[in-house]
Structure formats: C-alpha cells, structure tokens
Amino acid sequence: MNSGLLKTCAIFFLAFSPVAVKSQQPAPDVILLNGKIFTSDAAHPYVQALAIRGERITATGDSAKIRTLAGPHTKEIDLGGRTVIPGINDAHNHLTIFPSGRIDLELNNPDPAWPEMKAAIAAAVLKGPKGTFIRGDIAWKIFRDPAVNRSALDEIAPNNPVILETLTNHAWILNSAALARAGIRESQPDPAGGRYERSPDGRLTGVIREYAVFNVERTFSDQTSEADALAKLHRTLSAAAKWGITTIQDMSNDLPPERCVALLEKLPTPIRVRVMRMPGTTPAGRDIQEGRPVPRSSNPLITVSGTKWMLDGVPLEGTFAPRDDPATVAYFVLHEQLTFPETEIAAMLQESRHDHDQLLVHVSAYPATAAMLNAMKSAGGTQVWAKQRVRFEHGDGLTPELIPLANELGIVVVQNPTHLAAVRMSPSFDNDLWEGTKAQPLRSLLAAGIPVALGSDGPTNPYLNIMLASLHPDRPSEAITREQAVIAYTLTSAYAEFAEKDKGSLEPGKLADLAVLSQDIFSVDASDLPKTESVLTMVGGKIVYDGKVIPPTPRAGDRKR
Template sequence: MQGTPKAVLAAALLLWGGAVAAQSPPDVILSNGKIFTADDARPYVQALAVRGERIVATGTTADINRLAGPRTRRIDLHGRTVVPGFNDAHDHLPHGTPAGRHFGFPAAPLLPGPSPAQVLDTLAKLARQTPPGTWLQGDIGLVVLLDPQFRRAALDRVVPEHPVMLKPPWGHGNILNTKALQVLGISKTAPDPVGGRYERLPGTQQLSGLLSEYADWNARRELNATLPDAGWVRLLQQYSAEALALGITSVQDMAGDMVPDQTLRVVQAARLPLRLRIIPLPMTTTRGIRYGEWANVGRHLTPLVRVSGRKYILDATPLEGGALMRRPYPGRPGWYGRLNFPVDTVRQMLRTALVSTEPLMLHISGDSTAKLVLTLMSELADDATWRRKRVRFEHGDGVAADLQPRARALGIVVVQNPSHFINPALVNAPPVPLPLNPAFRSLITAGVPFALGSDGPMNPFLNIMFATTLADPKEALTREQAVRAYTAGSAYAEFAEQNKGTLAPDKLADLVVLSQDIFTVPTPALPATVSELTMIGGKVVYEAKVIGKR
C-alpha cells in the first residue's frame, strides 16, 4: 500500500501531460470548405484540424481556426470539396507488364473486342518488328475468347517463334500459342491444376491453347517470375503516382500474379507512400491448393504495408459463362456454369476461416455460388460467429434479393466493382444480356456491408459515375453512397474502420482536396476530377499546386 500515492501521482502527471499535448496547436487546418466526412452522424463540416497523423477536430471554420498556432499551416479551401482518401478495396497490382510488347484495340467494343482477323494481323506485324522469342501480349474480348477455331494452332501459323498470350480485360481466360506453352514449361498434355482447366482438342488430351481459371493464373505467375524485379518496381511506383493524383490513399491488392517472395521484394523496393494491404491469393497444383505459400510472411512489412487475409476464386464470370447460376445461360440449354473447386474444398475453406485469424475473401459471381456458400456457412457456425469474421464476397454479383437477408445475418461484406456494369447508354454501345442483375443499392438498403473497388480502371471518379448511372435505376447509388462505399465501406471491409474511412476526430488524416465538387458537377464531368492535395497520415504526399496557404 505504500506505493499507492506514488502510483496515483504518476498517473496524474501522465494525464496532465496528455491534456497539455491535446491542447497544443494543430499542424494543419483546412477551413472554409465543403468537407464530406462519410460519417452518417455528421456528413458535412466546414473545417478540420490535423495534429501528427490524426484529425483532432472538425466543425465550423470559426471554431477550427481558433485552434491555430503560429506554426499551423492554414489552408483556405475557398469552398473546395474534401473527401476521405479513397480506399480501393479490390485491385490487382502492379498494372500492366514489363515483358515484351503489349497491344490492345481501343477502338473495338470493350466486351466483344477485336475480330480474329484483327488480332492475327496485329500479331503478324509485331512478329516482323520484334526479335523471335519476344513475348507478345494482347487484349481480346468475347469474340476471340469464345471462338473454338481461334486457339494455338491458329496462332502458330502466324507467330510460331514468338510466345503469345491473349487475355480479356476481365481476367478470366487466356489463349497461348505453342511457343508460350513451351517457354512456361506446360506440356501439350499437361493435367489440369486444381481449380483450373486446360481446354483439350476434341477427342484427345492435347491442349488447345485456352487456359481457364487457375490454369490461366498459374501460367501468368510463371511468366512474371521470370521478369526482373526492376520492371515491376517501376510499374508499382507509376501506379502509386497516378493513385495519389486521383486521391487514392489506400489500396487492397489481390496478390496472385507473383510468387510471395517476388511480391515482397518488389513492394519493399518500391517504397510506396500510400497504404497497401496485400491479400494473398494462393495458387494451385495438380494436387491441391498451396495453402502454405504465404505462411511464413510477416504481417507488417512497413508502417504503410501489411499482409492480411486469404482469397480464393470460386467461379468465373457470367461473360464467358463461367459463373455458377441457378438458371441456365440464355442460348445455352442445360449450361449453368461451374464451380472452380469441389463443394468439400469450399467447405474446408470456410472451416479454416473459423479457426484462423486471417480474414477470408471469396470471388463469387454466380447466384448459385452465393447461395451455396451462404448455406455452407449456416451449417458450420452460428450467425454471430460469422459476423465477427466479416467474410467478403468479392464482386457478389449473385447476391440476389432473396439471398440478401442471409447475407446480412451472416455479416457478409460485398465488394462490388462498378466498371463491370457500365450502362451501355454511357458509351453508346448495345446492351449486353447478362443472366443476372447486379445488386448495389439494394444491398445497402438490406443492411449488407458494402464497399467499392476498381478491378478495372483505377479512376475512382469514373467508377463513381458508373455506380451512379447503372442501367437499372433502382440499383444506382447516390454520389454520397458511392463515396461512402469507396471510403468508409472499404475501411470496414478490411477491419480498419476505427482508424480510417471517415473524417472525424481521432481518425487518420487520410484525405483529398478535389478539383471540383463531385456531388454537384454534371455526370459526364465526373471522370475529369483530380486531386489538388492528397494527405496520408497528416502528411501531404501530393499537391498539384500550393492552395490556400497563409
């Protein structure tokens, strides 16, 4: 008992010191603005103050300006709009490839893509212009991908000495020529890996050249592993510079394109100034999933980079007919799509998630896949247990109205990607019939946690335009809903809502000053929005020009 007075005195001094620190002037004040906090309790304020890496106060310009000290940087926003830093909840980094020559067809319609003749003509020209052995990688669409005559034999006749890889922008399906198969060590009769398929020539075991799902991604990873780190570092740094100029302060990377050691080397060498969450996406072999390939990787690589979670891809997409649906695909009687893994494997993924500290992300497009997983979850544990796990449905296109109550009860977090559902009226394109109607606003209305990620064009303002102009007006988001999903929703999706996602006291000062008011500008003007100032953890990491400094 004799030590008690000393302990009380020490505690009192500690509290007194903390109170003094709390009264010290902020480092930065932003005032006289339209600040969207993404906080439902107080969605708009005029000003905020930052000390160190966190926000210390929000309120009126008059109230916040009173906190300023002689060294406080005071930024007069002159009415500019400020939002929380965007958190891209679903991307695949780095963008692009440093290998060989890449070619696309920007004038071709996005989904149908170029014609077989256009692709072959382009390959023939590139083969004449580049040394044999140079990789030729191109973008294709459904016309080429679904053409059974456009396979490695057709490519071999035009480019026998150059390895060729052709893939659609949505990342499901890949056509290789014989040279590419040889370079990647894939025999002409290779067995299918778990979760993936090699298309075979009719009546034989010979590979046609079309690789699907994990067969495709394994091949890409094999190619990427042969490329020098320096090229990937350059692409990652280029992404970061573009992201900061767009106000992206956090990104969640579905890390499957490189082996773990290569991913870590590249990320550490890139020294990115934004927050990066690496989400491991284990690849497979003919024997099973490589569950342990990320097992010995630390969770925190740098103060801004962490490794967390596991992602598995359970089905493909409705575009090429790979998402597992409850009804047959239009024009394909008896075809419902397919699961990438046996049901028992999916059940084991869920069992592992129940005892693991790693959050689980599942790529789920089809409504039958969604129903299956919700059913399995309900069989394995009670709703409250699952809610603590926050299992994510990446895309979640198939979480139809009848499934939404169970999704909410189980705490499913849906991460949706607006660029997957561009309203054809925006781009003067004919409508593309799909076997499902994507859920956006109905999920929010149903109380299902909802986030946005790019998984395509990285521009958040372009994606906000897509999300607010969906072909089904009942599903279109308001602009405030879209920004909340891109900030607060994405933070919740990574268990980070206590630290970021809203502009409120004690939250990290991750924010962006915008070049225009995205809540009022005409819809076509949204994609031209850029950042004038991007702040991460209280530090200005991007500034187009010095604004409002006094």
C-alpha cells in the same frame, strides 16, 4: 455584479474558451479551411474545415472555429471552396507485374474481330526482336470463335510468345511459344480450379481457364526482374495517389505476399497497401501454405491479412463452359458452374476459423453464392460468422432470396462498378432477361443493411467507378447515390479490412487520409465524373501527391497582421 462573481465568470470563461483548449492541446501542424469536406460520417456529412496533428485529424468544424486552433507553426491550406473526400480505399485491386519489353497491342476496339487482331499481331512481330512477348485484349468476337487458338496464333507468330486475354482475365489464349515460356507441357495435368483446354486428340488448344490463368500469371510475374517490378509498382502507386487513392487492397495473385511486401518496402510505397493472400493451385489442390507465416512489415503503410479463393468464374464466360456455348449471360449468372467442389468450400471456412483470418471469396453467380452461404450455415451459422466479415467479391449472384441469409451471416459485399457496365458488352445481353435475374444488386443490399464496399478490379479511376455505381447502367433500379458510393469507397472499404476505427471517414481521432478534388463530384454532370483528379492527396497527414493547384499559404504565425 460584485467583483468576486466577475472573477469567477472570467475563470469559467477562460476554462472553456478556445484559448484554454489550445493551451491543453498542442496546435495542429496543418489546417484545411474553406472547403466542402465530405466526411463519410453520417452524423456530420459535410464540414468546412479540419485540423491535423501528426498523422491524425484533431478537429473538424467551420473555418472560423478551426482557425482559432492554429499556432505560430501551423500550416494553413485554403481550399477555396474545393471538395474534399476521405482518401479512396480501393478494396479490390491487383498489383500486377510483367517482364519488360512486352508489346501491348492497342486496337482502339474493345471487341476486335480476328482479322483485325491478326493484322495487329503480324505488325507487332515485325516490330521487336524474336522472342518479344506480344499481348492483346479480346472480348466476345474472338473468345466465341474457337478457330482462334494456339495454331492460328502460331501461324502468324511462330517465334514470339503471344497471349490474348479476355477482358475479365478469366480466360487466355496462348500460342505454342507462350505455352513453352509458361512451362506448360503437352501432358500437363489441369490445376485444381483450372483447365488447360484440349482438342479431341488431347492436344492443348492454347485456351486456359480460371486457376490455369492465375497460375500462369504468377509464372510470368516470377520471371519479372526486381527492377521491372519496382518500376511497375511505382507507376501504379503514384497514379493511385494522383487519383486520391490512399489505400489499395491488393489481391496478391501476381506476387506472393513475401515478395510483395519486400518490393513495397523497397519502393517505399507512398500509400497504404493491404496485401491479401491469393495463392494458386496445383493438380493436387489449393496451395494453403503460401504466405504462412503471414509476413509482417515495419512500415505501417503495409499490412498483410485475409485470404482469397475463387469459387466460380464470370457469367460473361461461364467458368468452364465451351467457348461456343450458346447460353446467355443471364443464364450463366443463375446457373454457372463452380470452380471447386463444395467440400473445398467447407475446408476454406475451416482454415479461416483456424487461422483467425478473414476469408474472401470471388462469387459472381448464384450457384457459388448460394453454396457459400449454405456452407457457412452448416459451419456454425450466425454464431460463428456474423462478426468475421466474410467478403463476397463481386456478389453479382446475390439475388433477393439470398440477401436475408447473407445479412445474418455478416457478409460484406465488394462490388466493382465497371463490371456493372461490362455485362451489356456480351452479344447475348438482353435488358429484360438481365433485369429478370435480379443480379448485381447495390441499393437492395444497402436497404437490407449489408455493408457494400467498392473496389476497381478493372479501370482504377475511382470517379468512373462512382459514376457507374450511381448510374448502374444495366439495372438503374439498383443505383446508389454518389454520397453512398463515396461512403462505400471509403468507410465501408475500411470496414471490409477491419480498419474503420482508424480510417475511412474524416473525424477527430482518425488518420488524415484525404483527397482535395479538382471538381465537385457531388454536383458535376455524371458524364464529367471520370475527369476528376485529386489536386492534393494526404496519407497520414503527409502530402503524397501535390498537383500544385492550391497556392501556398504562409504559416499562420507568418501572416502579416
């Protein structure tokens, strides 16, 4: 080999060595090494290491390769074999607030009977001053007992507002003091999509349903002071960061979007929040003006887009079905009533098109699901809707015959895995009947190519939700793998908000939103999944939660040679 050729080889080598790459690209700020990093990128599902500069990932690969990128000021995090996932994107959450001083009844019983609840309320009355709010959770025993109503609550708590909430939050029972605090008069007309139940003599029973509940929730949130609201949001968002949640998509029913954005800016929020309009209704109809014009924030963590409407109730309660209706949960998932007439669905589609705004609809039973798909077919079909990513929240009633049409229309399903375990709590639950409904599909949706995202809409713990998605207790044939559940909870949740180019997977160029986990969620026993926590959460490359479990590593340049 002559010396000229050697020189050429050397230049060639230099040009393509990591050293040369380093001289072209600034060194990363942080590198994460020696991990089991699940990327949510189907092409490279697992890597050992990644590099971050500014708010984005600049490289992924094995630890040796990523280490060569480090500069003198690069911070090194040795993961010690820990599992890392893209930050969880909780695609369906509700940021709720309530005036402080409320007594929340804790009964250690998810389905209390009336005597137990009655005793708890009586004890709470003695605890706080007159006028103290008392709130309790109920399920079937009390919901199915029409004797538990406003008068029964008035007898034990005449001077305290009392609210009993069903676990789905689609029906409440209020006493007279709570009705008064909510500003509901005896003659109050029903809001669109909601009901104030009345006895045959026309008197309010205290039971309110659907949009009547959402409107009253808004009233109480309006009565919440800024200090109380900030404290509650701080607790919620800090807890989320501790779970490794880096985005919450908030159905903004408690908070009008302007107030929600102002509060998040003031905190300021540690994680990303997408605020979605979820306006209430009046007797005259839906409030389509709320959040118009759409508020914008200068904080890049806060975005506002999308509008959500509720098209039906929940099969557990049957929208407006009487409380003692003997129909089963399996019957309701196939036959449940809609909250709005179908002309309103056509109007929602028109508004979405006019505003270039994503439409999200709560559909939990077959009739509303079919009505929505048919309305989309009539309003332009695939040509208009295939790329609009109309979201079905829950989508329990997306039965096999509807799946092809939903797929053609580009529907994104956002399922909430704790709901997959809630149905069996109904006394009318029957395994065979439920299986026969073909409700709550997950695996069939993925097989058909329908994007499935996950959100909590209940207990926030993402690992409880991953457990339930991967077990699907009521229909195990529709369970998905843990990897599929994590992809749904990260990349597809980002897709569900048109943000998959920026986040949702750990790939070069994407935002460094990630969570280092306390245990390997891909190998632990399913029953241990809910114990998982994040030990280090990053949003845009910044640490927003540090469990102080990972020992600090000196910067690469400070290491002794």
